[in-house]
Amino acid sequence: MSYTAVPIIRDEPLTFGSEHLALDGAEGEAFKKAMQSLHPRLLPQLKESALLSEEDSAFCVAGGIFDYQRGQELVFDGADYRLSHCAENFFDFLLTPQECLQILEDSRGSYANLLEGEKATGRLAVLTSWWEQGCRVLLLQHA
Secondary structure (H helix, E strand, O other): OOEEEEEEEEEOOEEOOOOOEEEHHHHHHHHHHHHHHHHHOOOEEEHHHEEEEEOOOOOOOOOOEEEEOOOOEEEOOOOOOEEOOHHHHHHHOOHHHHHHHEEEEEEEEHHHHHHHOHHHHHHHHHHHHHHHHHEEEEEEEEO
């Protein structure tokens, strides 16, 4: 399974930043699980195919799969790209950046053991930077 962590840089209109964090393969899966073990909603995931309303087909292919390109800013403006009802509810569910930073602070001893290695430390630094900038963060699960 592959995932892309993306920051939400604006709420109105909802906008994913172009910066991203690829979580591919076994190493990415282990990082995702370690983060979610600190708190189940710390790094929530959404299937990319659940992002757009069915009638929005510019980025859809057979079967309704949404083809998100890593590294591109994506604006859900309601005209070109309209969020599905599922995605709208999901974004209401996300923790605030302050809540995520508090979870990290409260879990400092735990994640030191869970997130070993230079790559995991670098990934955590990216997430922390996004939260410190006031961005909410999610994982897009790719089909």
